[in-house]
Amino acid sequence: MVEGLFGLLKDAEFDVRLNTAGILGTLGKADAPLVGTLLGLLKDTDSDVRRSAADALGQLGNRRADWTDDHVLKLVEHDLSGWRRTAGLVLAHRESVSPTTMARLKALRNDARPWVSLAAWDALYEIERVQQERRKAADEKAAAGKAAAAAP
Numbered sequence: 476m477v478e479g480l481f482g483l484l485k486d487a488e489f490d491v492r493l494n495t496a497g498i499l500g501t502l503g504k505a506d507a508p509l510v511g512t513l514l515g516l517l518k519d520t521d522s523d524v525r526r527s528a529a530d531a532l533g534q535l536g537n538r539r540a541d542w543t544d545d546h547v548l549k550l551v552e553h554d555l556s557g558w559r560r561t562a563g564l565v566l567a568h569r570e571s572v573s574p575t576t577m578a579r580l581k582a583l584r585n586d587a588r589p590w591v592s593l594a595a596w597d598a599l600y601e602i603e604r605v606q607q608e609r610r611k612a613a614d615e616k617a618a619a620g621k622a623a624a625a626a627p
């Protein structure tokens with residue numbers, strides 16, 4: 476089904492490419508054709524499209540068994556900003572991030588290359604943001620359960 480959307484990623488209108496990338500990240504399977512197509516968008520002329528492709532790859536990368544923590548941490552140091560953003564999003568969308576990976580990310584905050592340092596800070600921010608969202612959702616679910624149990 477999602478293969479039919481691939482053509483929209485070459486549309487002349489940036490907003491069509493941007494929205495299509497977001498849809499593919501949500502609905503797509505983390506297979507080679509989709510990942511390869513989204514990787515191409517990391518070089519798009521529009522920064523919002525590149526960001527949307529990175530977000531989509533972050534969602535998909537979390538579903539790929541071959542994207543180990545070591546692999547993802549190497550992406551934090553990549554020359555393309557889209558890859559660096561993807562790395563942070565992949566880690567953020569995982570159920571948990573190992574203490575070793577967190578320590579390596581924290582060490583990368585002090586990297587001499589400013590783009591790597593910034594990517595590490597961004598990854599740590601995304602991880603914390605997603606964890607806060609998960610805690611809030613869990614608290615709301617628990618409160619709803621208590622309210623339902625207390626109702627006559």
